[in-house]
Amino acid sequence: MTNTSHPRARKPAAAAKATIARPADTRPAPAKSAAVVASGWMHTARFLTTAPQLHHLPPLDVPEIAFVGRSNAGKSTCINTLTQQKQLAYASKKPGRTQNINLFSLGKQGVTDAVLADLPGYGYAAVPKADKVRWQQVMANYLVTRENLIGIVMMCDPRHGLTELDEILLDIIRPRVVDGLKFLILLTKADKLNREESTKALSIARLQAGGGEVKLFSALKKQGIDEASMLLWQWAHPEGGAAPAATTAEAEAEEPENLDDAEEDR
Numbered sequence: 001m002t003n004t005s006h007p008r009a010r011k012p013a014a015a016a017k018a019t020i021a022r023p024a025d026t027r028p029a030p031a032k033s034a035a036v037v038a039s040g041w042m043h044t045a046r047f048l049t050t051a052p053q054l055h056h057l058p059p060l061d062v063p064e065i066a067f068v069g070r071s072n073a074g075k076s077t078c079i080n081t082l083t084q085q086k087q088l089a090y091a092s093k094k095p096g097r098t099q100n101i102n103l104f105s106l107g108k109q110g111v112t113d114a115v116l117a118d119l120p121g122y123g124y125a126a127v128p129k130a131d132k133v134r135w136q137q138v139m140a141n142y143l144v145t146r147e148n149l150i151g152i153v154m155m156c157d158p159r160h161g162l163t164e165l166d167e168i169l170l171d172i173i174r175p176r177v178v179d180g181l182k183f184l185i186l187l188t189k190a191d192k193l194n195r196e197e198s199t200k201a202l203s204i205a206r207l208q209a210g211g212g213e214v215k216l217f218s219a220l221k222k223q224g225i226d227e228a229s230m231l232l233w234q235w236a237h238p239e240g241g242a243a244p245a246a247t248t249a250e251a252e253a254e255e256p257e258n259l260d261d262a263e264e265d266r
């Protein structure tokens with residue numbers, strides 16, 4: 001009995017065919033893998049601490065990146081989207097924490113290699129004047145004196161443009177940006193703009209950013225997420241660092257909740 005009719009006898013030919021059919025290099029493009037690494041890293045974000053005053057913040061020697069923005073600019077949604085977590089930045093909205101600086105650790109295997117600082121949203125009309133003044137002092141002190149601060153991300157709703165408080169904040173940080181502090185303006189809710197409005201918003205913000213970068217961002221349309229994540233990763237790892245081994249599962253995005261803007265104009 002010969003084995004030519006046995007199913008195994010046909011296998012080598014099939015395997016050879018499959019090998020020929022496969023493209024020579026199936027590895028992801030470099031840009032894609034950098035995005036996966038950055039997104040996996042962002043996903044490690046976990047609550048570290050909350051502080052009502054600058055002196056309550058622990059001194060840290062890892063790079064810190066601050067998120068600032070007018071109340072309702074989309075800061076919490078942006079942080080949750082970048083970290084692919086539904087509730088992380090909403091921890092900053094808990095009563096008692098809204099006027100605090102909330103820190104989140106980043107880093108694989110529980111080893112913190114950077115920190116995100118969620119600063120209180122400003123410009124909320126219902127906040128008493130004394131609280132606004134207190135906020136401005138805490139914010140200004142933080143931005144001027146925090147030693148491990150390496151970058152600032154300012155969230156701005158492009159339909160409103162930069163507000164007076166955004167401008168004040170820009171004036172505060174400008175000297176540090178000149179000295180090398182990284183700065184990014186994210187134009188949030190970009191899904192609300194058409195192409196022409198987006199182009200216009202980008203060029204206006206670029207004039208105001210004074211050396212910083214400007215990018216369009218939409219949590220709803222998942223626009224600008226990879227670019228922002230990669231930029232933050234590069235800020236925190238200027239020497240390239242040991243790239244964390246991101247897995248697909250870790251980099252998997254969760255849907256942000258309640259992106260209905262209906263109640264945004266409080």
Ligand code: GDP
Nearest residue numbers: 071072073074075076077189218219220258259
């Ligand atoms: P925060 O006060 O700056 O933290 O702002 P939130 O993250 O709470 O967002 C304020 C409002 O804007 C909420 O109603 C969000 O659903 C809405 N929002 C946030 N991001 C987006 C977005 O990308 N697209 C749209 N259409 N709405 C968004």
